[in-house]
Amino acid sequence: MIIMRFSLSLFFCILIFSLSLPVFARQQEINSPDASAAQAAAAVGQPSGPVAVPEPSEKALRYHQSGIVLWLFGTFWGILIPALFLFTGLSARIRTLAQKIGRKWFFVIAIYLTIFTLILYVIDLPLAYYSGFVREHSYGLSNQSLGKWFSDSTIALAIEIVVNAIFLWLPYLLLRRSPKRWWFYTGLLAIPFLILATLIQPIWIDPLFNDFGPMKNKGLETKILALADRAGISGGRVYEVNKSADTKTLNAYVNGFGQTKRIVLWDTTIARMNENELLFVMGHEMGHYVLGHVWKLIGFLSALIMLTLFLIHRTAGWMINRFRDKFGFDSLSDIASYPLIILLFSGYLFIAQPIAMSFNRWIEHESDRFGLEITRNNRDAATAFVKLQEDNLSVPRPHWLDRMWRASHPTLGERIDFCNEYRPGKRASRSNTSIFSNRLIDK
Numbered sequence: 349m350i351i352m353r354f355s356l357s358l359f360f361c362i363l364i365f366s367l368s369l370p371v372f373a374r375q376q377e378i379n380s381p382d383a384s385a386a387q388a389a390a391a392v393g394q395p396s397g398p399v400a401v402p403e404p405s406e407k408a409l410r411y412h413q414s415g416i417v418l419w420l421f422g423t424f425w426g427i428l429i430p431a432l433f434l435f436t437g438l439s440a441r442i443r444t445l446a447q448k449i450g451r452k453w454f455f456v457i458a459i460y461l462t463i464f465t466l467i468l469y470v471i472d473l474p475l476a477y478y479s480g481f482v483r484e485h486s487y488g489l490s491n492q493s494l495g496k497w498f499s500d501s502t503i504a505l506a507i508e509i510v511v512n513a514i515f516l517w518l519p520y521l522l523l524r525r526s527p528k529r530w531w532f533y534t535g536l537l538a539i540p541f542l543i544l545a546t547l548i549q550p551i552w553i554d555p556l557f558n559d560f561g562p563m564k565n566k567g568l569e570t571k572i573l574a575l576a577d578r579a580g581i582s583g584g585r586v587y588e589v590n591k592s593a594d595t596k597t598l599n600a601y602v603n604g605f606g607q608t609k610r611i612v613l614w615d616t617t618i619a620r621m622n623e624n625e626l627l628f629v630m631g632h633e634m635g636h637y638v639l640g641h642v643w644k645l646i647g648f649l650s651a652l653i654m655l656t657l658f659l660i661h662r663t664a665g666w667m668i669n670r671f672r673d674k675f676g677f678d679s680l681s682d683i684a685s686y687p688l689i690i691l692l693f694s695g696y697l698f699i700a701q702p703i704a705m706s707f708n709r710w711i712e713h714e715s716d717r718f719g720l721e722i723t724r725n726n727r728d729a730a731t732a733f734v735k736l737q738e739d740n741l742s743v744p745r746p747h748w749l750d751r752m753w754r755a756s757h758p759t760l761g762e763r764i765d766f767c768n769e770y771r772p773g774k775r776a777s778r779s780n781t782s783i784f785s786n787r788l789i790d791k
């Protein structure tokens with residue numbers, strides 16, 4: 349719910365990107381070493397042939413269905429709460445209070461945002477506690493202690509307050525100085541902000557929540573580094589994180605930018621998968637790295653933010669004219685308008701969600717292909733996805749509407765099918781894969 353709340357907030361939409369690059373870049377397992385290893389496996393009697401997509405367990409179906417209900421409720425909640433701040437006049441009252449305390453324009457903005465964020469945190473707390481702690485435990489997906497959950501939640505709140513105070517005065521300054529073009533300048537400013545957020549996340553944000561270090565299994569690390577070398581990624585960019593403190597689910601991700609760019613493997617994944625499966629997972633992540641997906645996501649998100657800000661610009665005035673008596677403000681440049689911006693932002697992002705998800709699924713699919721090309725072991729890739737499905741209580745073939753709005757990755761059914769069908773090396777030079785295929789050929 350904290351993440352959900354981030355998504356409501358103008359600039360936190362940006363942070364959600366950086367925070368959720370992991371989310372975007374996640375769930376890539378499947379591994380396959382190379383053809384000779386596959387032949388060796390076959391020679392010693394290990395199974396070969398296509399890997400079946402398992403039927404979801406009854407528990408997975410329940411988790412999935414209740415997850416949809418929770419998502420729908422969270423979406424509704426994300427519109428309802430900012431609306432309440434507006435229509436009850438609460439937002440205007442917080443602004444008046446902030447003016448009394450802060451006096452100077454900049455401090456009024458910072459104080460308003462801090463009070464608003466704190467109230468929102470308290471309102472969201474029960475739902476956040478249920479969805480992030482109670483529910484995960486009741487399905488056996490978490491062994492996180494209540495203390496760790498609460499400390500993570502408080503740290504996220506502190507980050508949100510600090511980031512709001514540092515950055516959110518900028519769009520309000522632009523709203524005052526350039527009421528007609530503020531959306532354009534704010535959209536432009538979002539680009540360096542996104543880059544900055546992506547750059548500092550792995551070194552300043554992530555370590556506040558978990559411990560990151562080199563791989564503990566040195567034999568595995570050597571193989572991963574050899575794979576990274578073949579993918580053209582310099583050493584020292586692979587990290588292990590102690591996610592077992594938080595969850596029993598599996599994952600890996602790429603994040604960072606420039607010098608901070610890295611691949612992170614959850615220790616839960618290391619414990620659950622065999623070496624070949626892990627190598628496929630890493631091959632997938634290396635695909636994100638080599639194929640420039642961080643840049644592509646930043647470009648895509650920048651365009652989405654610009655468009656959304658433009659739509660807010662075109663519609664907020666009408667809302668304010670219509671409801672100014674209830675809202676208690678008559679201009680978008682008044683900080684009391686913040687819940688209105690959040691509300692409109694959430695609404696437009698909800699509409700744009702299928703496009704964003706579809707873009708992300710394409711990126712993920714390209715990384716799956718890369719992983720298969722570099723490891724050449726389709727079967728281990730497929731079994732890695734099977735483990736992902738089982739351990740994360742995923743449903744392999746969700747309803748198309750669910751897929752459209754919520755699937756940031758191809759469904760696990762699609763991914764396992766792809767592993768069964770795809771023939772590495774057959775697609776020599778197509779845009780993305782050519783970067784790597786060339787290297788393979790050179791080798």
Ligand SMILES: [Zn+2]
Pocket residue numbers: 372373374375376632633636712715
């Ligand atoms: Zn991925």
